[in-house]
Amino acid sequence: MPKIDLELRKKITTEIPEILKCFQCGTCVSSCPAEYYGKGYSPRRKILAASYGDPALFTDELWKCLTCHACNERCPQEVNPYDVLVKLKNYALKQGLADKAKTQAEQMVKKTGRVLRVTKRTQQEREKLGLPPLSPIEELQELVNDE
Numbered sequence: 001m002p003k004i005d006l007e008l009r010k011k012i013t014t015e016i017p018e019i020l021k022c023f024q025c026g027t028c029v030s031s032c033p034a035e036y037y038g039k040g041y042s043p044r045r046k047i048l049a050a051s052y053g054d055p056a057l058f059t060d061e062l063w064k065c066l067t068c069h070a071c072n073e074r075c076p077q078e079v080n081p082y083d084v085l086v087k088l089k090n091y092a093l094k095q096g097l098a099d100k101a102k103t104q105a106e107q108m109v110k111k112t113g114r115v116l117r118v119t120k121r122t123q124q125e126r127e128k129l130g131l132p133p134l135s136p137i138e139e140l141q142e143l144v145n146d147e
Helices: 006-015 017-021 033-038 043-052 070-074 081-094 099-112 120-128 138-146
Strands: none
Touching (some): 006 017, 006 043, 006 081, 017 043, 017 081, 043 081
16 A cells, blocks of 8 residues: 655645546556556556655666556546556656666666666567667767766
């Protein structure tokens, strides 16, 4: 059960009222490639945590969205989960709640060119599909090293 922080809930839902339209059907999760490949990411759980004002909302998981908009296309309540997640990230940054998570996501993109870690499971799935293994993008690593 998520923690409930009524003060944080009021702040978040005042700034992002569309959160309250979500009735937790899970359609956004069923179409989410970050959930499918990342196993553990869930736009539904992030929106639920926001609706409770759960401070655990602001973890590095918030930054794992692949920005594909599949959740927006399928949401029957027109909550537009992707838009909500972007607003939650902006809220977290404004309130100083996301420094660690933002830094981790930013460093991952700079280091690898990807938002999600390339896990052993990802590599195995790629191998099954006949795709080459993923490796860090060398150009990005060189740019980071040059900074």
